[in-house]
Amino acid sequence: MILMKDVYKTYANGVTALNGISVDIKQGEFVYIVGPSGAGKSTFVKLMYREVKPTQGTIFINEIEMSELKERKVPYLRRDIGVIFQDFKLLPKLSVYENIAFALEVIQESPRNIRKRVMDVLELVGLKNKARFIPDELSGGEQQRVSIARAIVNHPKIVIADEPTGNLDPETSWGIMKTFEEINARGTTIIMATHSKEIVNTIKKRVIAIEDGLIVRDQHRGEYGYEI
Numbered sequence: 001m002i003l004m005k006d007v008y009k010t011y012a013n014g015v016t017a018l019n020g021i022s023v024d025i026k027q028g029e030f031v032y033i034v035g036p037s038g039a040g041k042s043t044f045v046k047l048m049y050r051e052v053k054p055t056q057g058t059i060f061i062n063e064i065e066m067s068e069l070k071e072r073k074v075p076y077l078r079r080d081i082g083v084i085f086q087d088f089k090l091l092p093k094l095s096v097y098e099n100i101a102f103a104l105e106v107i108q109e110s111p112r113n114i115r116k117r118v119m120d121v122l123e124l125v126g127l128k129n130k131a132r133f134i135p136d137e138l139s140g141g142e143q144q145r146v147s148i149a150r151a152i153v154n155h156p157k158i159v160i161a162d163e164p165t166g167n168l169d170p171e172t173s174w175g176i177m178k179t180f181e182e183i184n185a186r187g188t189t190i191i192m193a194t195h196s197k198e199i200v201n202t203i204k205k206r207v208i209a210i211e212d213g214l215i216v217r218d219q220h221r222g223e224y225g226y227e228i
């Protein structure tokens, strides 16, 4: 599913973010990525959706070797991967419904299918009654639920979330985690970079810890392992 072998990433400014990472993540796993600020967590997850390219090493996503993936085929890769950001990245002028439908319109789904799938996913995240609202009219937690809905409406095989609860209060964060567990229970792989000790130590999953661009720990049902 996600296979990396001896992956290095040095940015154009000379900063080496990853120093030889190898990892194997299977379909259906739920994995937390933890580690100090600047350790390389975001770089690690960005490699998975080809936001950044490795300087060296091989990466397979869904059996496709990334270096062999032509630029014009990247949108096909992205269809299999839903991405959720800390700052939501919703389109401010579009309604909740339109923000989610947008992801389907670009892949030319029929209007009838789009309507059904958007309403189904809004039901899952508990926002059916806010379909006509624009992002500014929603709380932070609601906006994050919209961004989750947008990420999963295509039924991606992998969901990548980079600090999805970073801007949310604890109660809302638990709600977001419940949604992730539901998506994971349907077989979707979840990769979540987080600084939340409480979440990692409560909802036990595989934990990959990154420090100075290296994987220093990889545990089944692991602990957060840092004092914050």
Ligand SMILES: Nc1ncnc2c1ncn2[C@@H]1O[C@H](COP(=O)(O)OP(=O)(O)OP(=O)(O)O)[C@@H](O)[C@H]1O
Residues within 6 Å of the ligand: 011, 012, 013, 015, 016, 017, 035, 036, 037, 038, 039, 040, 041, 042, 043, 044
């Ligand atoms: N686009 C970029 N250009 C240059 N350097 C970068 C870029 N993105 C990240 N870096 C550097 O790479 C290193 C790893 O950054 P990364 O964002 O992957 O860390 P992180 O573990 O996600 O940190 P945080 O927990 O603070 O989000 C840092 O030293 C950072 O300054």
